[in-house]
Amino acid sequence: HSYVIAVLPGDGIGIEVMPPALRCLEAAAKVFGFHLEWRHYPWASCTYYHQHGKMLPDNWKPLLQACDAIYFGAVGDPATVPDHISLWGSLLLFRREFDQYINLRPCRLISGVTSPLANRDGKHIDFVTVRENTEGEYSSIGGRIFEGTDRETVIQNTVFTRIGVDRVIRYAFELARSRPAKKLTSATKSNGISITMPYWDERVEVIGKEYPDVKVEKYHIDILCAHFVQRPHIFDVVVGSNLFGDILSDLGPACTGTIGIAPSANLNPSATRGESGDTWMPSLFEPVHGSAPDIAGKGIANPVGMIWAGQMMLEHLGEKDAANAVMGAIERVLKVSRSAQLRGESDILTPDMHGKGTTEGLGRAIEEEILKS
Amino acid sequence: HSYVIAVLPGDGIGIEVMPPALRCLEAAAKVFGFHLEWRHYPWASCTYYHQHGKMLPDNWKPLLQACDAIYFGAVGDPATVPDHISLWGSLLLFRREFDQYINLRPCRLISGVTSPLANRDGKHIDFVTVRENTEGEYSSIGGRIFEGTDRETVIQNTVFTRIGVDRVIRYAFELARSRPAKKLTSATKSNGISITMPYWDERVEVIGKEYPDVKVEKYHIDILCAHFVQRPHIFDVVVGSNLFGDILSDLGPACTGTIGIAPSANLNPSATRGESGDTWMPSLFEPVHGSAPDIAGKGIANPVGMIWAGQMMLEHLGEKDAANAVMGAIERVLKVSRSAQLRGESDILTPDMHGKGTTEGLGRAIEEEILKS
Ligand SMILES: CC(C)[C@H](C(=O)O)[C@@H](O)C(=O)O
Ligand SMILES: CC(C)[C@H](C(=O)O)[C@@H](O)C(=O)O
Numbered sequence: 001h002s003y004v005i006a007v008l009p010g011d012g013i014g015i016e017v018m019p020p021a022l023r024c025l026e027a028a029a030k031v032f033g034f035h036l037e038w039r040h041y042p043w044a045s046c047t048y049y050h051q052h053g054k055m056l057p058d059n060w061k062p063l064l065q066a067c068d069a070i071y072f073g074a075v076g077d078p079a080t081v082p083d084h085i086s087l088w089g090s091l092l093l094f095r096r097e098f099d100q101y102i103n104l105r106p107c108r109l110i111s112g113v114t115s116p117l118a119n120r121d122g123k124h125i126d127f128v129t130v131r132e133n134t135e136g137e138y139s140s141i142g143g144r145i146f147e148g149t150d151r152e153t154v155i156q157n158t159v160f161t162r163i164g165v166d167r168v169i170r171y172a173f174e175l176a177r178s179r180p181a182k183k184l185t186s187a188t189k190s191n192g193i194s195i196t197m198p199y200w201d202e203r204v205e206v207i208g209k210e211y212p213d214v215k216v217e218k219y220h221i222d223i224l225c226a227h228f229v230q231r232p233h234i235f236d237v238v239v240g241s242n243l244f245g246d247i248l249s250d251l252g253p254a255c256t257g258t259i260g261i262a263p264s265a266n267l268n269p270s271a272t273r274g275e276s277g278d279t280w281m282p283s284l285f286e287p288v289h290g291s292a293p294d295i296a297g298k299g300i301a302n303p304v305g306m307i308w309a310g311q312m313m314l315e316h317l318g319e320k321d322a323a324n325a326v327m328g329a330i331e332r333v334l335k336v337s338r339s340a341q342l343r344g345e346s347d348i349l350t351p352d353m354h355g356k357g358t359t360e361g362l363g364r365a366i367e368e369e370i371l372k373s
Numbered sequence: 374h375s376y377v378i379a380v381l382p383g384d385g386i387g388i389e390v391m392p393p394a395l396r397c398l399e400a401a402a403k404v405f406g407f408h409l410e411w412r413h414y415p416w417a418s419c420t421y422y423h424q425h426g427k428m429l430p431d432n433w434k435p436l437l438q439a440c441d442a443i444y445f446g447a448v449g450d451p452a453t454v455p456d457h458i459s460l461w462g463s464l465l466l467f468r469r470e471f472d473q474y475i476n477l478r479p480c481r482l483i484s485g486v487t488s489p490l491a492n493r494d495g496k497h498i499d500f501v502t503v504r505e506n507t508e509g510e511y512s513s514i515g516g517r518i519f520e521g522t523d524r525e526t527v528i529q530n531t532v533f534t535r536i537g538v539d540r541v542i543r544y545a546f547e548l549a550r551s552r553p554a555k556k557l558t559s560a561t562k563s564n565g566i567s568i569t570m571p572y573w574d575e576r577v578e579v580i581g582k583e584y585p586d587v588k589v590e591k592y593h594i595d596i597l598c599a600h601f602v603q604r605p606h607i608f609d610v611v612v613g614s615n616l617f618g619d620i621l622s623d624l625g626p627a628c629t630g631t632i633g634i635a636p637s638a639n640l641n642p643s644a645t646r647g648e649s650g651d652t653w654m655p656s657l658f659e660p661v662h663g664s665a666p667d668i669a670g671k672g673i674a675n676p677v678g679m680i681w682a683g684q685m686m687l688e689h690l691g692e693k694d695a696a697n698a699v700m701g702a703i704e705r706v707l708k709v710s711r712s713a714q715l716r717g718e719s720d721i722l723t724p725d726m727h728g729k730g731t732t733e734g735l736g737r738a739i740e741e742e743i744l745k746s
Contacts, residue, residue, distance in 0.1 A: 076564065083564035083593075084571055092565065116603055118491040142530075142568040152535035156568040157515075162525035191449065191456035192465065192619065195515040195529040198457055220456075222619050223663075226627030229602060230489055246565065246595045247620065254599035290596075 002035040003317050006067040006282070008044045010090070012291030013301035013359075014073025020363020021071075021306040024329075027370040028314060028322040039067060044090040046077035055089030061097065065280045069313050070094065072286040073306065077293060088140070091286070095133050098281040100266035101164065102171050103131035103245060104312070105288060107232075107252035107262065112334035113353055115257045117229065125256055127235035130172040131245020133266055135164040136196075138242045160196045160241075165203045171269065172239035173211040179236055184208075186218040187240035187248060200241065221247070228255055249288055260302025260352040261330075262288035263309035265316065285313040295351075302350040303363040304330055329369035337365070375408040376690050379440040379655070381417045383463070385664030386674035386732075387446025393736020394444075394679040397702075400743040401687060401695040412440060417463035419450035428462030434470065438653050442686050443467065445659040446679065450666060461513070464659070468506050471654040473639035474537065475544050476504035476618060477685070478661060480625035480635065482605075485707035486726055488630045490602065498629055500608035503545040504618020506639055508537040509569075511615045533569045533614075538576045544642065545612035546584040552609055557581075559591040560613035560621060573614065594620070601628055622661055633675025633725040634703075635661035636682035638689065658686040668724075675723040676736040677703055702742035710738070 009018040022038060029036045041063070042048055043056050057063075064070055075090045076083055094100065109115055109125035142156035169186075176184040186204045190197035201218060208216045219227065221244050227234065228251050240248055253262035264286050271281040287305030295301060308330060315323040337348050341355055348362050349355025382391040395411060402409045414436070415421055422428050430436075437443055448463045449456055467473065482488060482498035515529035542559075549557040559577045563570035574591060581589045592600065594617050600607065601624050613621055626635035637659050644654040660678030668674060681703060688696035710721050714728055721735050722728025 082571065084567040087564045088567055116491055117489055137531075138565050138567075140567060144568075144572070150535055154533045154569050154572040156531045156566060158510075158529045158531065160527045162519075162523055189616070189619075191460045192511050192616070193529060194457040194461055194511075194513060195517075196527050198455065199517070199527040222623035223632075225598060225620055225624040226632055229624065229627040243562070243565070246562075247598055250595035251598040251602065251624075254602040259596075259599055 001319075002037060003068045004037045004039060004066065005313070006064050006070045007038045007040045008070065009073035010045045010075040010291060011047065011077050012074060012293050012296035013289070014075065014291050016296070016299060016301050016359050017287065017303045017306035018073050020303045020359060020367065021310050023363065024307045024326060024367045024370055025310045025314065027367045028319075028326050031325065031371060031373050032319060032322040034319060034322070039063075044072070044075060046075070046081045046086050049081055049086065049089070055086060064094070064098075064282055065278065067282055068317060069282050070284040071310065071313060072284050074287065074289060074291040076291040079293065092138065094284055095266055098268055098271070098284070099134060100268045100281070100284055101132065101134045101167055102267040102269060103133040103249075104265040104267060105129040105131065105245075105249035105252070105262065107249070107256055109256045110261065110331060110334055112331070112336070112338035113257035113261060114338070115255065117232070117255055123233050125232045127232075127252070128175065128237050129245055129249040129252060130168060130175060130237060130239045131249060132164065132168040132240070132242050134242070135159050135161060136242035158196050160199055162203075165200060166207060169203055169207050169239060172237055173207060173214055176214045176237040177211060181236035182213055183215045183217070183236035185224070185235055185238045186216065187221050187224050187238060187244040188218050189221045189244075191220055224248070225251055228252060232256070253288060258302060258352040259289045259305070260350065261304040261308060263305055263312050264288045265309070265312040267316070283316060285309040285316070299358050299360060300351050301359050302352050303359050303366075304334070307363070307366055325370055325373040329366050329373065333362070333365045333369050337362075374692075375410060376441045377410045377412060377439065378686070379437050379443045380411045380413045381443060382446035383418045383448040383664060384420065384450050385447060385666050385669035386662070387448065387664050389669070389672060389674050389732050390660065390676045390679035391446050393676045393732060393740065394683050396736065397680045397699060397740045397743055398683045398687065400740045401692075401699050404698065404744060404746050405692060405695040407692060407695070412436075417445070417448060419448070419454045419459055422454055422459065422462070428459060437467070437471075437655055438651065440655055441690060442655050443657040444683065444686060445657050447660065447662060447664040449664040452666065465511065467657055468639055471641055471644070471657070472507060473641045473654070473657055474505065474507045474540055475640040475642060476506040477638040477640060478502040478504065478618075478622035478625070478635065480622070480629055482629045483634065483704060483707055485704070485709070485711035486630035486634060487711070488628065490605070490628055496606050498605045500605075500625065501548065501610050502618055502622040502625060503541060503548060503610060503612045504622060505537065505541040505613070505615050507615070508532050508534060509615035531569050533572055535576075538573060539580060542576055542580050542612060545610055546580060546587055549587045549610040550584060554609035555586055556588045556590070556609035558597070558608055558611045559589065560594050560597050560611060560617040561591050562594045562617075564593055597621070598624055601625060605629070626661060631675060631725040632662045632678070633723065634677040634681060636678055636685050637661045638682070638685040640689070656689060658682040658689070672731050672733060673724050674732050675725050676732050676739075677707070680736070680739060698743055698746040702739050702746065706735070706738045706742050710735075
């Protein structure tokens with residue numbers, strides 16, 4: 001097999017974590033006998049924006065549609081380009097235009113990564129956030145009126161559609177059904193947000209009837225965030241709107257140790273490849289972390305989020321064995337490195353994991369571990 | 374001095390935590406020589422709703438306006454009344470009608486309360502969330518169209534006004550200026566929510582120019598939640614929209630140990646008492662926790678959130694010494710009780726603080742401690 005992958009490193013640490021991640025995936029391809037063709041693109045970055053006055057070239061869409069998947073680093077340089085311009089001009093546009101309506105974000109307590117929660121190492125934390133990825137609070141509808149006066153009013157619409165809400169909830173139920181715990185937690189805020197959120201609750205209830213074998217719980221987002229800290233082990237599959245999914249998928253990895261390892265798959269599960277490439281809507285794989293201007297350029301960004309996102313991409317492409325090998329390698333390297341760290345030996349864990357290691361060093365270790373598979 | 378206080382216990386554990394809290398405040402009144410006149414009302418509760426088909430009597434407004442402040446338990450019984458009906462028919466209505474535009478929620482690591490965060494006891498966590506309390510995501514504007522069809526669409530508007538945004542941001546800056554750290558953190562999500570949130574950021578920047586002595590930081594809500602878990606000690610004053618403030622003020626207390634102790638002041642700082650009571654807009658004091666149907670009726674709810682809310686009410690009424698005495702009593706009782714718990718002695722801490730104590734027992738201990746002041 002051979003796969004064509006669009007590589008969009010973006011900005012900041014996106015540029016730093018991409019090379020080691022590519023090497024890890026190449027190692028997996030070598031061991032498991034398939035080919036990855038990288039198409040490197042410098043756009044979807046603020047650097048490109050500064051040069052061209054726009055985030056993307058005009059033909060970005062056919063270029064990406066010619067690929068089997070998109071491997072995406074991180075975008076943003078808030079000091080020079082407002083975030084809503086850089087993000088709506090790239091990542092958020094891709095999610096919309098390719099109708100990547102599922103954002104899947106696993107959160108796992110991995111042996112070797114130290115959780116900030118007391119007495120958690122040992123306790124099992126392993127859940128997946130299923131985030132709605134195209135509508136909801138991230139609408140682009142609204143505007144300002146009476147600008148510059150005391151009456152100035154700014155409105156933005158949250159938009160939930162039957163189609164958009166149902167498909168993500170159904171996906172989450174299917175995922176929950178496929179897992180041993182068979183439990184779905186819905187994030188809501190229907191006590192305060194009194195129009196869209198009660199609708200979300202209704203659809204969860206209606207669709208839940210089709211899944212009598214799945215246990216359903218709903219929590220308002222405020223107390224749900226509290227539960228993530230106080231009893232993260234109770235969660236299995238968590239489904240939320242665009243905004244709530246966003247919040248929970250940063251909070252979860254913070255509770256298990258570091259956002260630096262968290263991956264994200266932006267999926268269009270309905271996309272099929274027709275005769276021409278025109279209608280194909282590739283999925284996009286990225287780390288949960290952003291471009292992190294504060295640590296960019298230092299070579300200390302954690303490459304694991306990017307590598308793990310690549311692992312999800314391999315799984316999506318159908319290369320299960322390779323995906324398992326990459327996951328195994330990540331887990332073994334983190335565990336062994338943590339033990340070494342505790343013994344005061346050579347430290348390859350990056351600073352977000354309380355180490356003194358580098359992007360390069362940790363990436364190499366995982367690459368070598370994959371080659372041993 | 375004498376103060377008239379509306380007492381609205383509400384539902385669930387609201388009913389259980391109110392009596393001990395009233396006794397604590399009476400103890401403070403006795404010691405410090407002022408009088409509290411309680412006006413007990415059974416409405417603003419689901420019980421009342423079942424009897425009368427509405428949450429409030431028609432004359433609720435003059436009844437509350439006749440009081441200096443409102444002491445509020447918790448509302449909600451989702452098994453029998455949808456949350457958006459019970460809440461919009463009481464608490465959220467009061468916040469709006471009395472223009473309680475500031476929701477102040479202190480979060481403190483208190484000696485004796487065990488934080489779920491590792492290695493935090495000892496580290497200083499002491500910040501205040503200033504939550505916008507009348508507009509934003511909690512608008513009641515929007516609706517459904519094409520109901521029951523595949524085109525079904527549900528829209529809700531987020532509404533930010535210049536007046537509403539500016540006054541809460543200015544309040545937060547003033548508060549930050551009055552504190553030693555002089556630091557303000559703004560919660561935003563302007564990378565994703567591209568119309569209202571960039572506006573919020575703009576107003577923080579503009580108003581910040583008036584406060585050059587206050588250090589300002591902004592974080593997107595997703596990473597901000599992560600920071601609450603990973604480095605809560607960096608925060609001083611945190612300002613957020615209605616929804617973001619809601620989320621952060623549950624998450625903060627979860628990180629310092631338990632939502633059961635967290636208090637909340639819903640303030641209208643501009644309200645003045647005119648000739649007639651008509652225009653008076655009383656402030657409202659409540660615990661952050663809700664009615665908690667899951668533990669209601671067991672007598673094990675933590676009364677501290679309700680008592681601490683009362684402490685904020687005393688401060689608001691101008692009874693500083695009494696307020697300090699109540700706070701001191703809470704702190705001493707929690708500390709001493711935790712030591713006793715660790716020694717395996719009589720345990721008066723409630724289960725949310727890993728104890729076997731009761732609402733009654735813990736309330737009495739604090740009451741007695743206040744009487745010793
Ligand atoms: C009960 C609910 C409507 C309320 C809110 O979201 O404001 C509560 O969570 C709070 O924080 O006071
Ligand atoms: C960068 C930002 C727009 C984005 C989002 O909010 O979706 C990011 O936080 C994420 O979670 O992928």
